[in-house]
Amino acid sequence: MRCVVYILPAAKLTLLVTVMSLAMGFVLGMLLAVARVYGGPVLRFAAASYSRVVRSLPTLVMVFALYYVVLMTDFLGGSRLASAVLALGACSTAYQSEIFRGAIQSLGSGQMLAARSLGMSRPVALRNVILPQAVRLAIPAWSNEAAIVLKDSSLVSAVGTVELFRRAEHVAAATHDWLTAFLAVGLIYFCLTFLTNRGLDWVERRYRLKV
Amino acid sequence: MAEPILRIEDIHKAYGKTKVLRGVSFDVAPGEVVVIIGPSGTGKSTLLRCVNLLTVPDRGRVWLEGVELTDKAVDINKAREKIGMVFQEFNLFTHLTAVQNVMLALTKVKGMKTAEARARAERELEKVGLADKADLYPAELSGGQKQRVAIARALAMNPKVMLFDEPTSALDPELIGEVLEVMQALASQGMTMLVVSHELGFAREVADRIIFLEDGVIAEEGPPEQLFVNPRNPRTREFLYKLTELYGEHGEPKSRGRER
Numbered sequence: 214m215r216c217v218v219y220i221l222p223a224a225k226l227t228l229l230v231t232v233m234s235l236a237m238g239f240v241l242g243m244l245l246a247v248a249r250v251y252g253g254p255v256l257r258f259a260a261a262s263y264s265r266v267v268r269s270l271p272t273l274v275m276v277f278a279l280y281y282v283v284l285m286t287d288f289l290g291g292s293r294l295a296s297a298v299l300a301l302g303a304c305s306t307a308y309q310s311e312i313f314r315g316a317i318q319s320l321g322s323g324q325m326l327a328a329r330s331l332g333m334s335r336p337v338a339l340r341n342v343i344l345p346q347a348v349r350l351a352i353p354a355w356s357n358e359a360a361i362v363l364k365d366s367s368l369v370s371a372v373g374t375v376e377l378f379r380r381a382e383h384v385a386a387a388t389h390d391w392l393t394a395f396l397a398v399g400l401i402y403f404c405l406t407f408l409t410n411r412g413l414d415w416v417e418r419r420y421r422l423k424v
Numbered sequence: 425m426a427e428p429i430l431r432i433e434d435i436h437k438a439y440g441k442t443k444v445l446r447g448v449s450f451d452v453a454p455g456e457v458v459v460i461i462g463p464s465g466t467g468k469s470t471l472l473r474c475v476n477l478l479t480v481p482d483r484g485r486v487w488l489e490g491v492e493l494t495d496k497a498v499d500i501n502k503a504r505e506k507i508g509m510v511f512q513e514f515n516l517f518t519h520l521t522a523v524q525n526v527m528l529a530l531t532k533v534k535g536m537k538t539a540e541a542r543a544r545a546e547r548e549l550e551k552v553g554l555a556d557k558a559d560l561y562p563a564e565l566s567g568g569q570k571q572r573v574a575i576a577r578a579l580a581m582n583p584k585v586m587l588f589d590e591p592t593s594a595l596d597p598e599l600i601g602e603v604l605e606v607m608q609a610l611a612s613q614g615m616t617m618l619v620v621s622h623e624l625g626f627a628r629e630v631a632d633r634i635i636f637l638e639d640g641v642i643a644e645e646g647p648p649e650q651l652f653v654n655p656r657n658p659r660t661r662e663f664l665y666k667l668t669e670l671y672g673e674h675g676e677p678k679s680r681g682r683e684r
Binding site: 349 | 505
């Protein structure tokens with residue numbers, strides 16, 4: 214129990230990395246999804262290629278790659294945290310673009326046709342008709358992605374970000390009680406994931422599309 | 425004939441090698457109700473979509489009130505405000521209530537204030553007999569009610585012309601009447617209507633003119649009496665005979681070929 218108390222403060226950083234990565238993935242993933250469904254051939258190809266390449270790389274590779282890119286270019290002050298968010302966000306962008314693409318396509322063409330027939334431009338139709346529905350449809354898959362990013366945030370410990378997992382290592386090194394430290398951090402991850410999923414379940418019930 | 429409100433000239437459209445429309449031309453006078461019939465796959469829906477350019481024709485021109493819509497310089501979004509469209513599958517926005525469906529384009533396209541748009545939308549819903557359903561979601565409405573909301577949504581924009589793309593084909597037989605009634609009322613108020621439909625009863629009673637489309641061209645056109653009683657083209661006779669056999673004399677379906 215003492216272990217949990219020592220490790221828990223690092224949850225703040227884990228949550229920060231998770232939320233920022235998910236937010237980055239949400240915005241960019243949505244843009245990529247729109248590009249893939251409504252873009253011209255070049256845009257479609259570019260968006261699909263990004264998704265294909267990034268989804269083929271281990272997240273850990275992205276974490277290291279972005280870390281060295283950020284260090285070498287001194288981008289964002291060469292911040293570890295920034296590189297961690299960029300790496301997880303870049304991965305999540307690819308996965309979220311697939312989630313949103315599927316949701317948009319499942320709406321069918323009728324919604325866009327109806328919106329355009331009323332005189333809406335494409336951007337107006339996207340903002341007011343297509344995306345509000347797509348986001349609602351995407352909630353179950355998105356909640357899964359949120360849990361994955363939360364757990365994958367442990368990977369950024371590899372470049373020295375002191376989030377939950379790294380903190381557990383520190384505690385274990387000090388107490389020489391490795392098993393307890395990792396059980397404790399496991400319990401914390403479980404609780405965070407559980408709460409995230411319950412929260413998103415609520416959001417899903419609240420905003421579910423009645424079809 | 426008065427100055428046409430709508431002029432369709434030499435519309436061609438192909439999808440890949442399939443030529444769907446092969447040169448269709450006709451005029452529609454203000455207040456005229458034109459019903460387009462024809463076998464499936466002859467381009468009826470494509471023709472309707474070429475009118476408001478949801479489908480861009482490969483060749484040919486469309487005029488509304490003397491303005492050429494197919495001219496690249498024309499703001500097609502502005503033009504579409506004047507052309508209401510009703511779809512076979514209703515296409516209501518599922519995340520919005522009935523009244524919000526009607527309001528959306530009023531606020532986002534016409535720039536109305538919410539309160540004003542709501543009042544307008546409620547009036548339109550009342551006209552189609554759905555004042556009490558304003559706050560229900562599409563999923564809570566019957567097919568006939570959905571289609572009436574869709575009609576109200578189109579009418580709220582104050583269109584000059586209404587396009588109906590098989591508005592009753594996705595409806596259970598007992599719900600067709602309520603939609604046809606609304607359309608009939610609309611026609612009697614002088615709305616210019618272009619209707620793709622197989623409801624022969626409606627065509628006979630309401631249409632000023634029937635266009636029989638086959639293989640992407642107009643095979644025959646004329647007033648309902650002519651087509652029903654004395655069609656010039658043997659194909660028209662054959663097609664109408666088949667429809668009558670299927671749906672009965674008055675457009676009342678005897679039986680539908682599919683379970684819903």
